[in-house]
Structure formats: C-alpha cells, structure tokens
Amino acid sequence: MKIFTIVGARPQFVKASIFSNLLKKKGEYIQEQIVHTGQHYDQNMSEIFFSNLGIPLPAYNLGVGGGTHGYNTGMMIIEIEKLLLLGKPDAVLVYGDTDSTLAGALAASKLHIPVIHVEAGLRSFNKRMPEEQNRIITDHLSTLLFAPTETAIKNLKNESIDEKSVFLVGDIMFDATLHFGELAKKTEEQLLQLYELNKFNFHLLTIHREENTSDPKMLQDIFAAFENDKEKVILPLHPRTKKKIADFLIRVPNNVCIIDPVGYIEMLSLLKNAKYVFTDSGGVQKEAYFLGRPCFTIRNETEWVELLNIGSNMLIKPSEIANYINGQRTRNMVVNDGTLYGGGKAAENILSIIKQFFRS
Secondary structure (H helix, E strand, O other), X not given: OEXXXXXXXXXXXXXXXXXXXXXXXXXXXXXXXXXXXXXOOOHHHOHHHHHHXXXXXXXXXXXXXXXXXXXXXXXXXXXXXXXXXXXXXXXXXXXXXXXXXXXHHXXXXXXXXXXXXXXXXXXXXXXXXXXXXXXXXXXXXXXEEEEOOHHHHHHHHHOOOOHHHEEEOOOHHHHHHHHHHHHHHOOHHHHHHHOOOOOOOEEEEEOOOHHHHOXXXXXXXXXXXXXXXXXXXXXXXXXXXXXXXXXXXXXXXXXXXXXXXXXXXXXXXXXXXXXXXXXXXXXXXXXXXXXXXXXXXXXXXXXXXXXHHHOOEEEOOHHXXXXXXXXXXXXXXXOOOOOOOOOOOHHHXXXXXXXXHHHO
C-alpha cells in the first residue's frame, strides 16, 4: 500500500514526525512518500524541522509559498494532482487545517483517491477564518476522519458525516509532546542561558493569525499591551508577522525580545519554562496545557473548547492583555491531568485503523 502524505506548515511536520516514524517501525506493507508543498518556505519554518525531528526527507518539494491563499491553494492543487497521477497512491493523508491540507484533499478527492484526515472535526464556527474553511471542506471530502476529542466527534455528527468514517483516536500532538518533551529536558538550561532567562520569569508570545496581523491597529495594540510588562517577553517571530511589522511600521516595546523561529524541541523548552503563554496559535494552546502552563489566547474563539471548559486557557482581547501580564488578575490554571486528548497513543490508533480499513 502506498500513502502520499501532504505537509506544508510546521505543526504538520511535528505530527508527521510521530506517524512517519511509527510507519517505519510498524507500517509493514505501507509505503509512505512525503510531499512538502513549501507553504512554510523559510528554512527555520521547515527544513530545520525535518532535521531536528528525524522526519524522512520529502520525496517531493513543490516550492509553493508566499502568495495569497487562493494562489497558494490553486498552485498546490495543480502540482499535487500531477504527483498523484504519476505516483498512483492508494490514499492521501493530510493533517490539520492549512492551505496544504485543503489542496491535498481536493486533488485526491477529484481523482477518487481516499483522503485520510488527521485532526478532523475541529470547529471555531468562524467561517471568516481560512483555517475553518479548510477544515470543513477537508472533512466532507475525507474517507477516514481521525478526531482528537469527543467535541470533534459531535461536530462531525452535527454535519451529518457518516459515523462509520469517524474515529476517536486522541491527539497526535500529545504523542509528540510526550516524545520530544524528554529531549527538550536536555536543552532547557542551555536555551535559558542563551536568551538570558530564568524559569517562570518570562512570558512567551506567538502571533501569526491573519486576523491579528492584517490590521495595523490590532497588531500595534497587541504589542502596546506588553509595554508595561515587568517580565521579559520572548517572541519567536513568524515570517508573516515580521513582514507586517515592517509594512505597518509597528513599534515593538524594548522588553519584547524578538528571536528567529525556533525548532519544535526548543519551543517545548520555552513553553515549559514560561510564566505565562500568550498566543493565537491552536497548537501552542494545547502544548501549554500539556506542559502545565497558563495560556491566554488572543482570539475571539478557539477550536480547543475543552481547554476553556476546564479553565486551562482563556480567550482575551488585546485590550485585556495588560490585566493579566503583571498579575492584576490571577486564577488557578489546570495542569494536564491526562483526561484530555487521549493517552499518547493517537498515532498507534490511526495506524491500526488504516491497516484494518485497507485490508477489508
């Protein structure tokens, strides 16, 4: 059996590292070829991830990145379709909700190739988000849908997707955090020394969502909120945010330390040792929970509603950031008690179901 795995963004590389390495050990008759769309075209956002995480080098690199959503998705579909016609895989596997995800699903579906969607069923219920559009369409085109949570299962049921195609497997990112968290321990002290940090005496900030970076006032308000932060703020800078800061002439406070994008293992180290985490990333919200750190999400909604329900995450507006950074408002955050996102066996569950499905 041959599977083409489509990846293009850094969270997908992390997920692929867990499943691809499991395929090496237990995949038996399954042959995987990785297709890198090039969506994250900066070296620190892609190539470093393959080397750091031990992912097999992509069989194909399409080099599509840097354009608009429509341009990127269209070009990816064209190039992926060529590969599918040439390689004739038995299935196409996609992760998450990026343009690469949608392009892979559309190209495969139109050629009647089964689509396997890992991280199916997530919904923010905000269709202005490109990610929401991508995940909804991908789910409705998929043959096998692997959901990380009961909430995701309910979302798919509410959209009348065939329950026989949907499986609760847990979150593969929890698998990754457990695996690479052990490696991160070895580099923690070195990383803290490099950036002159003390444990739990700095804040970690990540900003990249279109809704936060496309509006100059919104982006400036986010940075202005940290101006009076008593703690040092570490910001691994996403290429999109870097461009917008330059385009909009955004003033960045002196206490915000901008660093290049870091590898996944380094990011886990920063997350584990941060006092608070401020983010608009879906993945970082979960990783903060996995590592027991308080997280404040600078968005109006989140796909990971379980984290809001148990009190380990809070949605805040830029105008509210200042209420939390210096402890004017405090609350007890829930650490990872193992009740959410499965038991770290998502990849094994996925592989087992794939084997059973394609043998039947």
